[in-house]
Amino acid sequence: MNTESTFLVHVIDDDLSVRTAMYLLLLACGYRVFTYESGTQFLEHSLLDEPSCILLDVNMPGFSGLQLQDHLNAVNSHIPIIFLTAYGDISMSVRAIKAGAENFLTKPVQKDDLVNAIEAANRRYKNTQKKRSTLHELRVRYSQLTERELTVFSMVVRGQLNKQIAFQLGNSERTVKSQRSSIMEKMQANSLAELVLIATQLGLLGKEDK
Structure with a gap:
């Protein structure tokens, strides 16, 4: 055996x-x-x-x-x-x-x-x-986001477009694109779908967001 x-x-x-x-x-x-x-x-x-x-x-x-x-x-x-x-x-x-x-x-x-x-x-x-190991690693990555990146992260995974985010935050689309790119890199996500999955694993999305 x-x-x-x-x-x-x-x-x-x-x-x-x-x-x-x-x-x-x-x-x-x-x-x-x-x-x-x-x-x-x-x-x-x-x-x-x-x-x-x-x-x-x-x-x-x-x-x-x-x-x-x-x-x-x-x-x-x-x-x-x-x-x-x-x-x-x-x-x-x-x-x-x-x-x-x-x-x-x-x-x-x-x-x-x-x-x-x-x-x-x-x-x-x-x-x-x-x-548990995966969740710990995701939390470490998430902790590396800046305050503004945390805000953009939350808006992106809820389906908002760059221009919508830019309008609400008073930024240019170019700035939002740059922040979004930084978020993807720090979270090691290759796609929006993967970023949404990460947000779900971190407990950042409720049932009403899915």
């Missing part, structure tokens, strides 16, 4: 036998594994921003799996969650998935189903990190 040895699985379950079984199984599959007896114990550890997912029991004393999911969502965690429970029901699984869970598996789970879910979580983590 071709798994990535650097991918970490956090197993959170109050049942020691389950934690042990999951630890041995996942270790044999090539994953790094950390185990926790409760959601509270998991939160007590400093979580590094590294490729990982959470294998989470639903019904635990104190902090339930769903409550832990809510907490992680509240702190903007990007770690994919796979629920694993013997007592799940349809409404519970729907709630978990709607809240962003990667999967909802029922014990006893087949090895292939578990590994497939973890690999899907691995891909999701990579995609999320890629999007």
Whole structure:
């Protein structure tokens, strides 16, 4: 099996036998594994921003799996969650998935189903990190625009023509064209469509602008 040895699985379950079984199984599959007896114990550890997912029991004393999911969502965690429970029901699984869970598996789970879910979580983590990296880079580029370029940028991505922008700002079309060219260069956009996409990714365009 071709798994990535650097991918970490956090197993959170109050049942020691389950934690042990999951630890041995996942270790044999090539994953790094950390185990926790409760959601509270998991939160007590400093979580590094590294490729990982959470294998989470639903019904635990104190902090339930769903409550832990809510907490992680509240702190903007990007770690994919796979629920694993013997007592799940349809409404519970729907709630978990709607809240962003990667999967909802029922014990006893087949090895292939578990590994497939973890690999899907691995891909999701990579995609999320890629999007975060891209967004960071776009924000850096956007921060390099001058105050006037920010204004022109906003008007351009909302479909205004150079002459309209020039009229509203009291500039010449030539000046607007120069500013627009500078914006395209700084944002590394090759077309208006690409610039609009960047504005959308940055959250600068609302539904009413699309």
